[in-house]
Amino acid sequence: MESCKHGTPKMRFCFQCEREKDPEFDTGAVIKKLRARVHELERELKNIAEANYRDWEDGMNRPSDFVAWAKNRARHILNVK
Numbered sequence: 001m002e003s004c005k006h007g008t009p010k011m012r013f014c015f016q017c018e019r020e021k022d023p024e025f026d027t028g029a030v031i032k033k034l035r036a037r038v039h040e041l042e043r044e045l046k047n048i049a050e051a052n053y054r055d056w057e058d059g060m061n062r063p064s065d066f067v068a069w070a071k072n073r074a075r076h077i078l079n080v081k
């Protein structure tokens, strides 16, 4: 597998390479952003995993409604149009 001079595989993000390209590169800020994104994704996954669609009171409580809802939530969090 091809890797950078730091030994990080090319398809992965190398903080050292980024810092060499841009001395102002802020590792802490990137980690903070990634943590926030992981938190967001986890919250949405938990939301979908714990959804009890049979109790939904809007009449949209068939399994097919749940699938549509779950796919919608997933697309939304992935920013897929």
Ligand SMILES: [Zn+2]
Pocket: 004, 005, 006, 007, 008, 014, 015, 016, 017, 018
């Ligand atoms: Zn590197």
